[in-house]
Amino acid sequence: MTTRDGRSTRWDAHRAERRTRILNTAIDLIDSGTGWDTASLCAAVPIARSALYRIFPDQRILENLIREAIVARLIQAVPTSVADGDTARSLVERSVDEYVDWVVRHPSLQRYLSGTGTRSGLAVSAPVAAGRSAFVCMVSTKVAAALHLSAPPDSPAYVAVQRGAHGIVGLLESTVIDFHLTRDRPPTTDESLNAFLSAAVLGVIGAIADIAAVPFDPDSLIDTEAGKLP
Structure with missing residues (x-):
């Protein structure tokens, strides 16, 4: 030995x-x-x-590790835990504000995650895909909690939550990148954008509730023990 x-x-x-x-x-x-x-x-x-x-x-390995570290910083910056007294609305608004604020403060990091400005041109690297999947998982868990929903993997409700979580993450990412990183001006906080995104996310959650046939009140308290996904 x-x-x-x-x-x-x-x-x-x-x-x-x-x-x-x-x-x-x-x-x-x-x-x-x-x-x-x-x-x-x-x-x-x-x-x-x-x-x-x-x-x-290998430079590709280095670029992927850089992206992995940036994703870790982003995940740490965006709150996903439910605080005492949180409603779906307050959690969504806080999460949207923190994500948009991170992009505004670190536009070059978001561009790098999106594949812009790297010589390898890897727009969707493994770390970015893994980070996106982690966000989808966190969002789906919080959606289930907001809807007080427990559902087996083969149920329509489970499928609706998973698809809705993918839609929420894609909506936030694409809209914020388009608004803040494709304009000929420095990114700045825009309350109207944050309000739109929060309303859109709550709308998606409402649509999931309709498919799952469960009530949804965005202003009711979230019970983290009520909603569970396998």
Whole structure:
């Protein structure tokens, strides 16, 4: 049986720390609007080009890891937990506000997630797809809670929740990107957009309730123990 000494453990920790520093530095460069290439990343870390290639021998892997780290930041920034006294309306409005605010504050990061400005041109990378799936899962759980709905996977109600969650995530992402990132002006908070998105999301939840044949009051308290999906 092979054992690892203290030096090996310390070296593993050192390599992990360098990987994290490289990824965070790349994200900072993207967030600043300048973007990154090998030269600018090595200068900013700082790290020798040869050392960077040893850690990340494939640029596509590095770009995917950068996206994965950005997705983690986005998920952390958007609240999905139900607070005491939350209604469907308050949770939706808070989540929409936080997502739009994140895009307004970090437009270059959202562009990078969308595949803009990367040399590999991977518009839908595995980390982005996984992040989107994570959001869909979180949204479907909250929709079920808002509707006090428990449904088996083969039921129309379950299918409606899953499809509705996909629709909500797609609606938010595409609308916010179109409004804030395709205009010839810096992105700014627009309360009318947030109000529209919140109303649209509540409308989708209402449609899910109709399909599932359950009542929906957007202003009633959410019971997190009432709605469960397998």
